[in-house]
Every structure is written in C-alpha cells, then in structure tokens.
Amino acid sequence: MPKDPSRAVRLPHDHVPVKAGRIGVLVVNLGTPDGTTYWPMRRYLKEFLSDRRVIETPRWLWWPILNLIILTKRPGPKGRDYASIWNDERDEGPLKTITRAQTEKLAARLADLGDDVVFDWAMRYGNPSIASRIDALHAQGCERLLVVPMYPQYAAATTATVCDKVFDKLKSMRWQPILRVAPPWHDDPVYIHAVKGGIEEHLATLDWTPDVILSSFHGVPKSYLLKGDPYHCHCAKTWRLLREAMGMDDKQLRLGFQSRFGTEEWLRPYTDETVKDLARSGVKNLAVVTPGFTSDCLETIEEIGVENAEYFHENGGVNFTAIPCLNDTDRGMDVLETVTRRELMGWV
Numbered sequence: 001m002p003k004d005p006s007r008a009v010r011l012p013h014d015h016v017p018v019k020a021g022r023i024g025v026l027v028v029n030l031g032t033p034d035g036t037t038y039w040p041m042r043r044y045l046k047e048f049l050s051d052r053r054v055i056e057t058p059r060w061l062w063w064p065i066l067n068l069i070i071l072t073k074r075p076g077p078k079g080r081d082y083a084s085i086w087n088d089e090r091d092e093g094p095l096k097t098i099t100r101a102q103t104e105k106l107a108a109r110l111a112d113l114g115d116d117v118v119f120d121w122a123m124r125y126g127n128p129s130i131a132s133r134i135d136a137l138h139a140q141g142c143e144r145l146l147v148v149p150m151y152p153q154y155a156a157a158t159t160a161t162v163c164d165k166v167f168d169k170l171k172s173m174r175w176q177p178i179l180r181v182a183p184p185w186h187d188d189p190v191y192i193h194a195v196k197g198g199i200e201e202h203l204a205t206l207d208w209t210p211d212v213i214l215s216s217f218h219g220v221p222k223s224y225l226l227k228g229d230p231y232h233c234h235c236a237k238t239w240r241l242l243r244e245a246m247g248m249d250d251k252q253l254r255l256g257f258q259s260r261f262g263t264e265e266w267l268r269p270y271t272d273e274t275v276k277d278l279a280r281s282g283v284k285n286l287a288v289v290t291p292g293f294t295s296d297c298l299e300t301i302e303e304i305g306v307e308n309a310e311y312f313h314e315n316g317g318v319n320f321t322a323i324p325c326l327n328d329t330d331r332g333m334d335v336l337e338t339v340t341r342r343e344l345m346g347w348v
C-alpha cells in the first residue's frame with residue numbers, strides 16, 4: 001500500500017486538495033534574537049522572559065521588574081555580546097545556523113526512510129516560530145508529528161515550554177497531526193560516548209593537558225528543583241556517567257551551573273565561582289565542557305569561552321579552553337539520529 005493515501009484514493013473532482021500520510025520531524029531549539037540592536041533584542045528578551053515556564057515569579061511582581069528594569073537595561077549590553085558571536089554571512093546567531101545544519105544532516109542520515117518523512121526546525125523564542133513550521137509541515141501532508149526538543153536534560157523551562165507552544169498551535173488546528181515528543185537523552189550511552197569523544201578530540205588538539213575538566217550546565221533557580229523539576233538530577237546523572245566513562249573522579253571532572261540570572265539562589269556549584277576558586281587554588285590548566293547545550297550559542301561561546309576564560313586568567317590560571325558542543329559533528333549527529341530513529345519506531 002502506498003504510504004501516502006492521497007495518491008491511492010481517487011477524490012471527487014470538486015473535493016479540496018488533500019495531501020496526507022506523511023510524518024513531520026520538527027527539531028526545536030531555544031531561540032535567538034532576529035538582530036543585535038535594541039529593538040530585536042528587546043522583543044526576544046520580552047518573549048523569553050515573559051514565559052511562565054522560565055520565570056515563575058508572580059506576575060504582579062515580575063511585570064514591573066521586566067518592563068521597567070530588565071527590558072530597558074539588558075538589550076544594549078546583551079546585544080553587544082550577541083554581536084561579538086554573530087554569523088554576519090547569514091545575519092543570525094550561531095544557535096540558528098547550527099540548528100539548521102543539524103536538521104539538514106539529520107534529514108540526510110534518515111533519507112532511507114523515504115520522502116514521506118519530512119524534516120524542519122524551529123525556535124521556541126524568535127524565528128522561525130513553532131507555529132509557522134507546524135503549518136508548513138501540515139501543508140506538506142504531515143499527519144504525524146515528532147517534535148525533538150534539543151535538550152538532553154529535561155527542564156520545565158526548556159522541554160515543557162516547547163510542548164506548551166506545540167499544544168497551543170495544535171489547539172488552533174481543525175486537522176491536527178498526531179503527536180510524539182522525543183524524551184530527554186541525558187543518560188543515553190550514545191550521548192555519553194559522544195560527549196566523551198568530543199572532549200578527547202578537542203584535548204588532542206592542545207599542546208597542554210588540563211589539570212581539571214569542568215562540566216558546566218545552564219542553571220535554573222534552586223526553587224525549581226525544590227518544586228520537583230528533574231533537571232538537576234538529569235545533569236547530575238550525565239555528569240556521573242561521563243565521569244565513569246572517562247575514568248575520572250569528581251575532582252578531576254567537576255560540576256558547575258552557569259548563566260545565573262536575577263537575585264534568587266540558583267543550582268550550585270556556580271560555574272563562575274568554581275572557575276575562580278580553581279584558579280586561586282593553583283589549577284593552571286582548565287578545560288570546560290558544556291554537555292547540556294546541543295549547539296554552541298551565546299552561553300558557550302561568550303559566557304564560557306570569553307567571560308569565564310577571563311575569570312580564570314585574572315585569578316592565576318594559565319591555560320583555558322572551552323570545548324565545542326557536539327553541534328553538527330558526526331558524533332553529535334549520531335546522538336540525534338539515535339534519538340530520532342528510536343522515536344519514529346512504529347511510524348516508519
């Protein structure tokens with residue numbers, strides 16, 4: 001039987017055109033501003049920081065802080081940070097460039113599944129929006145939709161908010177695709193093996209050896225953990241499995257949480273404080289790996305590669321390296337291919 005029933009069924013001559021029977025795979029990453037100047041930065045930060053999954057502070061308290069303080073002060077300096085890592089050729093942030101490349105390579109790797117599996121990508125905040133890409137997949141006849149949130153560790157602030165946005169879109173559709181969402185892969189052996197391989201490959205390019213490797217994950221407020229978010233446990237498990245795979249103890253491969261925002265306590269240990277403490281305690285050679293980020297972005301290239309490198313050098317450290325994310329490398333693609341093939345089982 002052909003996979004696309006519209007090719008098999010003869011429709012009445014006055015019937016609306018029907019395309020059907022296909023499967024859409026939608027890769028979704030966090031987001032990035034449309035530009036680095038004040039207004040695109042402000043729009044992006046407003047969308048991001050108005051998300052109740054990201055900021056759980058009560059609305060009445062958060063509204064004035066966001067609109068009167070953050071959205072006036074933050075777009076300028078953060079826009080300059082984005083400008084320092086911007087992909088000028090495509091006029092976009094690296095997260096977008098890399099997510100596109102990952103999706104294109106994923107489509108190539110899964111080409112054996114045939115033309116009825118269609119691949120696309122979207123950003124949770126900014127563009128291309130999730131709704132617009134679901135529309136595009138629907139228009140191509142996708143009756144089934146696999147969403148792949150690009151987060152190895154689950155957090156309400158990341159994975160769940162992607163689902164919220166997908167559900168919002170489906171709610172508005174008469175003919176909804178049937179939905180699957182890829183689960184997090186924080187403890188998948190393919191992922192752990194890929195991160196280990198990425199570390200080893202990068203370290204082999206250096207003419208020095210790190211005394212310590214710091215495994216840094218994006219932080220969230222500590223209160224999210226206390227309310228039951230599994231994110232901390234997923235990060236801790238990734239870190240433990242990576243230590244076991246690399247034969248390192250918790251001093252050789254350290255844990256840190258980065259990108260603190262606001263005044264609340266966040267998950268500890270803090271990456272920036274750890275980097276400073278390590279340098280002050282005599283560590284001269286430090287490598288930082290960021291396994292929670294599937295694609296390099298502001299938080300890895302600028303925050304780790306520039307800001308934390310400065311902290312290390314200012315406090316007595318000598319050699320510092322930021323290990324690139326898996327991105328669209330063969331290892332990175334092994335992980336995405338494994339996850340996607342597994343979740344398509346029974347559909348293809």
Ligand SMILES: C=CC1=C(C)c2cc3[nH]c(cc4nc(cc5[nH]c(cc1n2)c(C)c5CCC(=O)O)C(CCC(=O)O)=C4C)c(C)c3C=C
Pocket residue numbers: 030031032033045048049054055074078093095151155157158218219220221231259261292293296297298299
């Ligand atoms: C309270 C605020 C934030 C929470 C909670 C949070 C969680 C979280 N974020 C990521 C991944 C990324 N965040 C990125 C940028 C970024 N994050 C926040 C705030 C919170 N994130 C802000 C305001 C920004 C924008 C930059 C800035 O103003 O500081 C990025 C980079 C995007 C890019 O285009 O480069 C990523 C990726 C995770 C995984 C996470 C929780 C688990």
Ligand SMILES: [Fe+2]
Pocket residue numbers: 218259
């Ligand atoms: Fe973030």
Ligand SMILES: [Fe+2]
Pocket residue numbers: 232233234236
């Ligand atoms: Fe935990």
